[in-house]
Amino acid sequence: MSGSNHISRRDFMKLTTGAIGGFIAAVIGIPSIAYLISPALREDKAGKPVSVANLENVPVGKPYPFSFTVTRVNGWERTSTAYGGFILRRSADPADVLVLSSRCTHLSCRVNWNDEAAGFVCPCHDAMFDIEGKVLYGPPPEPLGHFEHEIDGEGNVIITPVEIKEG
Template sequence: MSGSNHLSRRDFMKVTTGVIGGIITVVIGAPVIDYLVDPALRAGAKEAWIPIGKLDSIPIDKPTPFAFTRTQVNGWERTGTSFGGFIIRRSADPKDILILSSRCTHLGCSVNWHADANEFICPCHDAKFSKEGKVLDGPPPKPLNQYTDFKVDGDGNLLIFFKEG
């Protein structure tokens, strides 16, 4: 250092070149980071009330399967994803309903209802769930998921509240 605060011409050019390089990198770099991670930032939590059938047609005390499809828009592609589960009417009371997802909590296979054994059995690893969805046997860490929000509309249709993700 020469001791003066005065920048020499050469130092000025070196610093300015560095600053210009920095500006260009930041102006293009920062938006590009957002550009690259954009799909991860998009909260895809979509909600909808899905009709799954007339309440009257669902027998009491017998797990009845239902299924519905939701279309997911991923960028420029639209994919249909299927969801399914079982409705168990414990009594004639339209509030006394248990709606279970058929997705096994172990690795996501679809469980089936076996009326003779009175259990849900997952075909992948022979996990067993009770009629209420509790784990009886096998590797699943949690009971079957429930659709806790449901309602019956004026026409007697049973609707469940569906939230993506």
């Protein structure tokens, strides 16, 4: 049969076995993988804006810590997760405000403001950020993230609870 256009019986069997096998593998494999990774495919909706402090209470030139919780429905349960950050008034001007996240950009530990060192110190791997969130030393690959914020008529600092990475 060599030289003719007909495929041999053996090749035909190989081809159809491969095709049917591939089809069966896909029918079993795709639902299996989709089932396992299903929660990761859900869109994470941005939470509602949260009021975290009033400017009256925030001193000028010193980071003011705040925290808030975001509640999400995970599977069959509502889970509240605490997030935190710092409000920095760089000057007396109410518009001159920076809202930093306290999540270390290395491996997500919470940084604390250290007055003596004049920087944010991460307790996990001894990293330090300056007052504007830039890395002074340690392993973090990038500066601290920040939150978009608005200040309403009464001086409340209202943030959008989605951390924005620098750079």
